[in-house]
Amino acid sequence: MTTSVSEAVASRRSIRRFLPDAVDRAVIARVLDKAQRSPSGGNVQPWNATVLAGEPLRRLIDTVTAVIPQGRAAHAPEYDIYPKGLEGAYEARRVGVGEQMYAALQIAREDRAGRMAQFVDNFRGFGAPVLMLVHTPRYMGPPQWSDVGMWLQTVMLLLREEGLDSCPQEAWAVYTPQIRACVAIPDDHIFFCGMAIGHRDPAAPINTFAVARAPLSEVVSFEGF
Numbered sequence: 001m002t003t004s005v006s007e008a009v010a011s012r013r014s015i016r017r018f019l020p021d022a023v024d025r026a027v028i029a030r031v032l033d034k035a036q037r038s039p040s041g042g043n044v045q046p047w048n049a050t051v052l053a054g055e056p057l058r059r060l061i062d063t064v065t066a067v068i069p070q071g072r073a074a075h076a077p078e079y080d081i082y083p084k085g086l087e088g089a090y091e092a093r094r095v096g097v098g099e100q101m102y103a104a105l106q107i108a109r110e111d112r113a114g115r116m117a118q119f120v121d122n123f124r125g126f127g128a129p130v131l132m133l134v135h136t137p138r139y140m141g142p143p144q145w146s147d148v149g150m151w152l153q154t155v156m157l158l159l160r161e162e163g164l165d166s167c168p169q170e171a172w173a174v175y176t177p178q179i180r181a182c183v184a185i186p187d188d189h190i191f192f193c194g195m196a197i198g199h200r201d202p203a204a205p206i207n208t209f210a211v212a213r214a215p216l217s218e219v220v221s222f223e224g225f
């Protein structure tokens with residue numbers, strides 16, 4: 001049981017292999033209700049979500065799985081998942097976590113099929129019994145997207161308190177048309193990301209590899225101390 005914020009932060013990681021155990025709607029509702037205390041500029045609370053389990057989740061997975069063989073031709077995200085020209089330390093970190101993950105799975109760099117199979121597992125929610133789909137009105141700007149991020153982290157930490165795990169998933173954004181075909185997301189909202197929710201498989205190497213972080217000195221400077 002996670003009882004401190006530090007424990008919740010330290011024990012949260014992106015889980016990419018879930019156990020099939022179901023999660024009660026009441027638990028998810030309790031977490032989301034508490035997460036309503038998340039801060040947002042002007043108290044706008046720009047986050048919106050649809051939570052899927054059971055048959056609606058299976059239908060979404062089937063719908064997306066049907067177009068995966070089309071490759072990039074079927075990709076239609078409504079925003080740039082990464083900025084064009086991501087470079088330097090930022091790009092190195094993005095590439096780095098992938099390399100750490102594939103090394104843990106013993107998938108070689110030249111094993112494109114192996115890497116693709118792992119990527120495609122995104123669209124089964126890594127086996128999670130619950131998938132939350134997150135959207136916000138299109139006219140919202142960077143400050144409100146940042147508010148959505150704060151809410152997402154609040155949700156993920158509260159899930160830890162319930163003994164649950166998660167993986168935020170921008171990957172779903174590439175299949176926004178298929179998501180819209182299955183789930184009633186308003187046309188004037190933009191689909192941001194999914195979040196797989198469930199119980200981690202503690203034995204899976206993909207859930208235990210070390211994910212590097214930049215040292216504090218690289219990202220924060222102090223003045224006046």
Ligand SMILES: Cc1cc2nc3c(=O)[nH]c(=O)nc-3n(C[C@H](O)[C@H](O)[C@H](O)COP(=O)(O)O)c2cc1C
Nearest residue numbers: 012013014016097122167168169170171172193211
């Ligand atoms: C908004 C957001 C979207 C993400 N999308 C994906 C995704 O589509 N697939 C995935 O495997 N991981 C995804 N991640 C997880 C990141 O790769 C992960 O947070 C980062 O590598 C740090 O690792 P950690 O979460 O295990 O600490 C996402 C994270 C965030 C915050």
